Amino acid sequence: MTNKGSRDKYADERRFFPIMEECIFLDHCTGGIYPTYSRDAMIDYIKRGSETGMTFEQFAEYWVYTDSVRNEVAHLFHCTGNDICFGSSSTQLFNIFINGLDLQPGDNVITSSASHESVPFILLNQRQNGVEVRFVDPIEGVTDPDQIFSLVDSRTRAICLNHVEKFNGFRHDLKIYGDFCRSHGIALGIDASHSAGVMYIDVNEMNVDFVTCSGYKWLMSPLGIGAAYISPALQKSLKLVDTGWCSEKERWNKNVYEPNTRTNACRFECGGLSIIGLIGLESAVKHYANLGSSDVQEYVLSLSDYLYQRVNLYLKEITVYGDIPSSNRSNIVFLSIPENYGLNEKFMESKGIRAHCFNKGTLLRIGLHYINNKRDIDSLIAFLSSVEQNNI
DSSP states (O other), X not given: OOOHHHHHHHHXXXXXXXXXXXXXXXXXXTXXXXXXXXXXXXXXXXXXXXXXXXXXXXXXHHHHHHHHHXXXXXXXXXXXXXXXXXXXOHHHHHHHHHHHTOOOTTOEEEEETTSOTHHHHHHHGGGGGTOEEEEEOOBTTBOOHHHXXXXXXXXXXXXXXXXBOTTTOOBOOHHHHHHHHHHHTOEEEEEOTTTXXXXXXXXXXXXXXXXXXXXXXXXXXXXXXXXXXXXXXXXXXXXXXXXXXXXXXXXXXXXXXXXXXXXXXXXXXOSOOOHHHHHHHHHHHHHHHHHOHHXXXXXXXXXXXXXXXXXXXXXXXXXXXXXXXXXXXXXXXXXXXXXXXXXXXXXXXXXXXXXXXXXXXXXXXXXXXXXXXXXXXXXXXXXXXXXXXXXX
């Protein structure tokens, strides 16, 4: 149970997000809000670049800074900085995993049809190499691990999932998959773009081989920066498909005849990275680490459970979409809306509610972060209750 001290620390974080005083913000799934401490640091970087330009010495220092950020981002996954690789997005980084497995004709990989398109699209691209992609369809929104495991055979090379599914907020138990994959010699790749920064991830405890995330959602950073955890074993075995001067142990190596490629996760970085993105990412991750990853998950899941309770108690026609067991709930909750209500985002925004409404207004996606609280949920329920009464 979340105690008063925990609630106070999240209330204290809320002050860094002025928009939370202007509206009920529940659209972290689409894009996170920049906290003022990140905003100010990013503006300072841009201002300095505009007023003084960049010297080579500063350019070199930015790479020292980049390596220091790895150690901060490692807190997301409970690993070391040597296991962190940066890139432009989760999608770009997940390609490192799939392309690096060097899949052969007749191999197969397994995923869920509820995954965000980025994962299956990357897998399906391997069909040109004779690789089979096997899909599992969730049953009433729930993916049972046995559904996945039943598709495994001697040619299965990887199981690839979103930690939290895009279409209903279902959260996979990564340890169940990690233990199975480890015992069967199968690689486990996870896209955590909808969980990193709010849901607990310990790659060693859960036996996960590869995890990616984009920074612009729950990590409250700009578009154009992402991070990946690559296990020490995969760092050695993944084929290096794309490389560049940043892959070198000595970045300023001028000997073009004899590259000396890094042996850790950095070897998969080809060139320059978004310093603005890293500044935003570092700030958000530091605050997340100070709050405590386990505490954050407990608090956010308590909000999710509270939303479930309030919908069931106070709403009649608007319901929770999908019968998701409490152990698989997450920071994302979907609500089913009668189509005749004509609910839309513009109307919601006019009433001070920010959330994503789609599928002809029949689905409402609610994203819950540690800067949200029960009052936000009460306000949402009051709004939806009025919608039911008035049919908008």
